[in-house]
Each structure stands twice: as structure tokens, then as C-alpha cells.
Amino acid sequence: MDYIGIDISQAYVDADLPGGVQRLEQTADGHAALLAALPAGAVCVLEATGPYGLRLLAALHQARQPVCVVNPLSVRRFAQSQLRRSKTDRTDARLLSQFGGVFAPALHQPPAVWLSQLQQRQALLDLLLGQRTALRNHGHALRQSPWPDPVSTQALEAELTRLDKQVADLEKSLEQDARAQCGADYERLQTIPGVGPRIALALLLAGPGLRAFPGWRQAVAYAGLCPRHYESGSSVRGRPRLSKLGDGRLRRLLYVGAWSAKTKNPACAALYQRLVARGLAGKQALCAVAARLLRQAWAVVANECAFDPNHHLLIAS
Template identity: 40%
Template structure:
């Protein structure tokens, strides 16, 4: 039995079938109502839900701790499934039923909670991203304010004070993440640093977003998750679009790898050879740097999964 669950902040809707008859019920997002869901559905049921920020985490963990099978699906996958079904209704009840039908028709991967160390890293990492985003917005506002005919001195001083505060918070958060990563992933962190052009920030980011490289079984899945997989846009004789990369994943991770590519093309032997080959083919600099970033990610996956430091012989 598949139980489709659509989660909101204060409640969740569940849809399942009993003897071919559809069942639907709304539960308050409380421990008591989660217990009611467990009581009304059999132990062999498979619960499917979307990854809705942090709202799905408590329900998924409670179901997992109760010995139930749980799958957490990317919301974009459910959206595309809805479009494929030509769905015209959008409601909590309809979404729960849609997720149930998806679970019946598509293969599901089991969900398991991360360790306490990884959860702490992920939360601190999310806070760091929020701080960086806020600093970027403040810098944009400061630049726009400078274009006023008579920029206000008070506003300028307030922006400078806030920027100084954000810079301090970002540095503190980065130091906290580095200490935690060195404590929980000491050997992996040191191996990643053996890759020429991979620095501490990039190594820490790689470890956090990949859960210590335990989230992926092959490098293609990792490249797709980060968003550096090449794309093709061609069909027949009339459609011959420009290719690129599938930017569906981790934007900050792509940014760090792209920055690493600038030094990798001179200090990393495999990347240097790739740079020379693509430049000889007349590829634009941006395309070459993206290809080098892809190469660096593959090297990081190899170093992490083989438990061996970087080697030019196998790079």
C-alpha cells in the first residue's frame, strides 16, 4: 500500500486505498495525529512525501522510527509528474492523491535520516548561505544608493555597520563549519585538500552537500545533483539549440568549483591537459572552465570513494 502525503506547516493530508476504494484524511501536524496516521495505515504501507524545506523532516523521522518505509521525493519530480498527468486541480487533497499515484507508478528510493553531526552541519550551512545572500542583497542596495543625486550619509553609515556585522557573522560561521568538518570527516577533508586547486572552503562545501559523499553511488548522479552535467538541445533537422549545463543543483557549489577551475588549469595536471585540448578546439573560456569544474568534481568523487589521496597517475 502506498500512502501519499502532502505536507503543510500546520497539517498534512494523506491519501491511500483500501480494497480499491480511495481514502483521504487531514491530520493536524502533532504527535497525536501522527500516531493516528500510524494506527489507520498498515505496517507494510510505504509513505511517500515531497521534500518541503524543513516541514517534512519531523513526520519522515517519526515514520522511520516507527519502522515504516518512507520515501522523500524532489518536488520538481512531482510537478513534472502532475504535468504529465494533465492535472488541472491544485489542492492539498489532490496533491496527496497525486503523490500516491506517483508512488504506485514509479520506483521509490528509501529515505533514512542523517546523523546528528550531519544535521548540525546542514543547519549551520543553511545559515551561512542565508548570511551570504543577505550580504549580496546589501551590497546591491549600497551600490544602488550610491547613484542617488545626494546619497544620505546616515543610510551609508547604517549600511556599512550592517555589512561589517554580516562579514563577522559569515567568518564565525565558516570557522564553526570548518571545526565541525575536521572533527567528523577528518580523513576525507585531508584527502580532498590533496587535489590541486581544491581549498578548505570547497572541501567543506563538498562534504556538507554530499553528506560525506555517502549520498551518491556513482559520479554521474553527483554531477547531476551539483548541476554540472552537460545538456543537449537538438531534435530533427530544425532544432539545433545551444547546449550548456543542467543548473538544477547546488549553485554555491558550482560557483566554488568554477573559481577553483581558474587555478586548476595551471596547477592540476589533468585539468591542465583538458584546458590545452579544449583551447586548441577553439572552445570559449567559460565553457573550458565549466569542463574543468566538472573534472574537479570527478576527481573529488574518486578521492572520496577510493579512500586514497590525489594521484597524478590516476587523475
């Protein structure tokens, strides 16, 4: 099987084709020329490097061209293992071809249109929430001045009013569309103590969607809530820590939910008390509770059932 590495930038792509690396424009015509030049049975290899590759990825899927989307960190470590000393767009394209040949990564599955659009809306909502917090903090600073500027104060209040309306509209539309697309899962997730509407929505929009993870371990790893062990020989014994290689936003939301789950969720409360009794710090125990919450969420969605607070007792008996 031939792997064709494609390095992506804003204006063009460099493809490691059989005749050598070719540079094509990031346009519909450039994508069509790339598809025409690909050999039969080839698999394209792209890095997940932000928005510049999305249109090319959509064109490849539309043409039913097999494509892999790989983690840039994995490719970087592979380049280091090859002792590479130079980095250009052309060498990156060749490197991606070699990476595909060595590791044979899994083929990329296109996400549902509704999932992609809701993820974009969620990202915009997070951006607006950050802007609103920054403006509120600036307003607090203005009010401390003995001579507050009336023009600045008026402009700030008007902008905050506009942002409040935009945030409310986006939150409402997100909830409505989430209920329309996966209303049953949205309701089931909220039966878990510690999972509210915001966390439930984040779980449904996580990566390829919570249902797409083959198991709860993959979901926990995606959120970066799995432990990372550091041991070597008989002398190096590092303390296990969270990997944090994953969705930081989902991890933070689950950590917030863990504060409620450690008292209201029976299985999580038992886990928290057991870990604290063993000497773990409160924050470490809360991280374990966050991982347990995600495990429960995956089970609720995978089994299509509401949360059973006594399920952990049935397992223990």
C-alpha cells in the first residue's frame, strides 16, 4: 500500500507523489489536480494541524479517497527518532509518507455535519465567554478609578449587553440542536449526579462524539484523565500523574463536576473517600472522580439507559 504524505499550509499543499514532491494551491482546482495525480489504492496522510486542512480533507472524503489524519506530536517524535536535522514543507511531506508506511494509521472517518457545526458553535461560545469575562474584569478595574471615564464606561456596558445576548442565543441554540440530534443521550447523561447540561453537551460534542469511542478507556484517554507512569530500572520511580494529553476543556468541566459527584454520586463518593483514606491529596482524588464520571457517562450512552446509583453495589456483591 502506498502512503502519500501531504504537508498543509494556508496557501498551498506539498504532496509526496510518486514522481516527487509537488506543490499545489489550496483551491478547489488544486485539490482536483491532487486527486487526479494520486495513484490508485494510495492512502493520503495528513497532520491534524488546524483549519487549513479541513477543505482538503472534505474533498478527499467526497472523492472516497482513503485518508489518515495523524497527531503532529507523533510525527514530530518519529522525525526525532530518525535524527532529522532539517525541516521544510517538502521534507515534511516525505516524512508523512514514511510515517504512514511504518505505522499504518487508522483511516479517518468524516464527522457528521451536525456534530462539526455544533463543535464550531461551542468553540465560538467559549471565545465569547472569555471575552465577556475579560470585559467584566476591565469594568471592575475602571470602577476603582476616582475619575472613571464616562465614554469608556458607556462603551463597555454596551459591549457587555451585546455579548450577554449573543451568549444567551448561542446557549439556547446549542441546547435545542443537541436535543434534536441526540436528545435521549442528552437526557440520560444528566441523570448522572455531577453531570449538568453544560457537561452533558461537552460530552456529546467531545472529539468524534461520545458514542464513537469504542470503550470508556479511550474516552478517558481522550480527556487526558488517564495516569501516566514514569518508571525505569530499580532507581527511577516517579509518582503517577495525569497525562493531560487530550481535551483540556472537557477535562476542566469534568473536574468541576467532580466536586458535586464526590458527595452526591454514590460510586464517585466511595471512590473519593477510599483514595483520600489511602493518603491521596484532594485534587488527585477529584481527578480520579472526574475519570469515573466520564466512565459512567460512556456506559450510560453505550447501554442506552439512565444512571443507576446502585450499580456499583451490584458489581461488588
